[in-house]
Amino acid sequence: MGDQVRRNMPLFPMGIVMQLTELSARQIRYYEENKLITPARSEGNRRMFSFNDVDRLLEIKSLLERGVNLAGIREVFEMKEKGINQMPPYYKKEPSEADLHKHLKKELYQAGRYGKTSLIQGELSRFFN
Known part of the structure; x- marks a missing residue:
């Protein structure tokens, strides 16, 4: 089993993800509603998150803390999917x-x-x- 397959396996329920990311269930559901994450669903229709989902939630949290709005976060993720890993210049970190x-x-x-x-x-x- 490859590393990428393992990272995409839905393993974590909402409670564990809340502890790992320090986000509320409402915040996590909101990011799902806005299609920033797409967790898998169990037979009982419960959300199950992978390592990649947790990483993405932590990245969303980090970008929000830097002042990037949801549209900007979506743009950053689209750029990553296209293979552009550099942040746009208008998302600069804090000035030195x-x-x-x-x-x-x-x-x-x-x-x-x-x-x-x-x-x-x-x-x-x-x-x-």
Whole structure:
């Protein structure tokens, strides 16, 4: 039995998946309603999740925490299915400290350049002596 077959085997009931992902049953059902996941069903019509389903739920949770909406998550998954594993540039991670410093310095410079006072200039000027 190959690894991919094992990862697709429906093994976990909803309760175990809730513990593994720290998502509520309602959240998991919502992602299923929006066709982000498709768990298998048992003879009793209970949802059964595979390792891949759990991984996908964890990825959904991570993307939501980074501010990506459901349409964006769907787009990310479509890109992965097409073999494009790179995140679109508009889903960048949090900016680094250096990026923030550069952006704030630029804002201060631009505000002073055009004779306008930035709303946050007084607060930020203490960082750029």
